[in-house]
Amino acid sequence: MIPTHIDCWQMTEPGTLTQTRVPMPALQAGEALVEVRGCGVCHTDISYFYMGVPTEHKPPLTLGHEISGVVVAGPANLIGKEVIVPAVMPCNECEICKSGRANRCLSQKMPGNSLGIYGGFASHIPVPAADLCIVGDRGGVPLEHLSVVADAVTTxxxxxxxxxxxxxxxxxxxxxxxxxxxxxxxxxxxxxxxxxxxxxxxxxxxxxxxxxxxxxxxxxxxxxxxxxxxxxxxxxxxxxxxxxxxxxxxxxxxxxxxxxxxxxxxxxxxxxxxxxxxxxxxxxxxxxxxxxxxxxxxTWGCSPHAYPKVLEMCLDGRIELGAFVETRPMSQIQQVFEAAHHGKLAKRVILTPDFN
Structure with a gap:
């Protein structure tokens, strides 16, 4: 059942986080609704929050761009699939994209920056479906851990x-x-x-x-x-x-x-x-x-077409995730941001939704 709203932590202005609810949007053609299972905390989020680095979509805005989850609405072939949401989603039609440099598409959409108000520190996120990376058999690697594939590993x-x-x-x-x-x-x-x-x-x-x-x-x-x-x-x-x-x-x-x-x-x-x-x-x-x-x-981001190759490296042991990440409930977001800002995190933190 699709909820009527999205629970999220919004940056209402740099330095201020507020837990809130926003109406569930009607999905547009080609979009999928992903139920967030994990969202990694990146230095970029900290730059937006503490350092005033401007976001393309002005606050209020839900930050977070390292996202893994499950598709709960959208194209029929994706319903129920575990996915990684690319941190950079190109238009796939412009001259830059067609030249093979889609990672630097000038019309790209980025969760937690230029994808409207939507980001990964939330219960759900609507995203373009075409570039989602389907996880498949993850061999016991937690789906939450795979969120960092989007940016920390693909970059x-x-x-x-x-x-x-x-x-x-x-x-x-x-x-x-x-x-x-x-x-x-x-x-x-x-x-x-x-x-x-x-x-x-x-x-x-x-x-x-x-x-x-x-x-x-x-x-x-x-x-x-x-x-x-x-x-x-x-x-x-x-x-x-x-x-x-x-x-x-x-x-x-x-x-x-x-x-x-x-x-x-x-x-x-x-x-x-x-x-x-x-x-x-x-x-x-x-x-x-x-x-x-x-x-x-x-270098900038990573083209979504490369995500399956990177995912394979994470699942076959060439890249170890577990030793470098930890999960915490999303309700601790403010404490985690503060710790990240002061360099006190030993591992990359992945926040998992725990909205009431």
């Missing part, structure tokens, strides 16, 4: 595609133990990189990454960029691999120090992919790109 995958990670590649991940960086590290290894160096200031989490894709780790706290480079050089000498060319670097922190470190590591025929979002400006002598014959690439 690193898209970064890997943009960086053309291939078997045998050598990779550095700056921010390797963070909420997205921990998956970037796993994705790099899962896509075939033979050497993955993880860099992060969180020592405990960094050590954990040695069990999840990282072959060598460096904590840059208290070190100059030159000293980090020397540590990489020493490891490469030990492993008899080149240290000064061909590396693919993924910057996931979004902070100035991480970006400057990543830029300093870029060398001959190397590639630097910018994954993390931040507002600080940094400087770089662009002529070095010319001299190195190197590439500097930006």
């Amino acid at each position: 690193p995958y898209q970064a890997g595609v943009r960086g053309r990670i291939s078997p045998g590649d050598r990779v550095v991940v700056v921010g390797a133990a963070g909420g997205v960086g921990s998956f970037m590290t796993q994705v790099a290894k899962g896509m075939g990189a033979t050497t993955v160096i993880g860099i992060d200031v969180n020592e405990d989490k960094l050590k954990t990454m040695l069990n999840y894709g990282a072959d060598f780790t460096i904590n840059p706290r208290g070190k100059t960029n030159k000293e980090v480079k020397e540590a990489i050089k020493a490891y490469c000498k030990e492993q008899n691999i080149p240290s000064n060319y061909g590396w693919k670097i993924f910057e996931v922190t979004g902070v100035k120090a991480g970006q400057e470190l990543a830029l300093s590591l870029l060398s001959f025929v190397g590639t630097l992919v910018i994954v993390g979002y931040g507002t600080d400006e940094t400087s770089y002598m662009l002529s070095r790109l010319m001299a190195f014959d190197a590439e500097l690439i930006g």
Whole structure:
């Protein structure tokens, strides 16, 4: 039975959350109604809420874009299916989409930003049905855990595609133990990189990454960029691999120090992919790109067509979710936001609806 309303937590203005109910909308042609089972808390949500980063749809607005759930209304072939809702849903018709870059469609819809008032911190969400990722046999992996596939895992995958990670590649991940960086590290290894160096200031989490894709780790706290480079050089000498060319670097922190470190590591025929979002400006002598014959690439979201491939990696063990996520009731959203804002979360939190 379809409810007459949607329960949700709305950002009525930046810094203020309110539990409320909104009328259940009439589904438009091509839409599906998903009953939310889990919604991950992303740094982007925190940026909207605390930092005043503008949303396309102005508040009041339900945030949340890492969503898994069950289709309860819409196309007959989807009713009852467990699905992941893509964080970026393109129009699939424009020139950008048809060129194969649908992840950066200028007419894209994003839950918790540009999909009207609707987001994942709710009981239900109406979404375009065409790009939903059907889960199928999830082999015991909780459906709630799969919510983070939408963004936390697919964004690193898209970064890997943009960086053309291939078997045998050598990779550095700056921010390797963070909420997205921990998956970037796993994705790099899962896509075939033979050497993955993880860099992060969180020592405990960094050590954990040695069990999840990282072959060598460096904590840059208290070190100059030159000293980090020397540590990489020493490891490469030990492993008899080149240290000064061909590396693919993924910057996931979004902070100035991480970006400057990543830029300093870029060398001959190397590639630097910018994954993390931040507002600080940094400087770089662009002529070095010319001299190195190197590439500097930006990446955004992930095209829905890639979601099944990423889901497969999560279900076949190449990417571990359980060790990096935890579930909490959605009624704790304000406490979770506060903890996330102050960097006090050990794992990526997935909120599960518990509306009365």
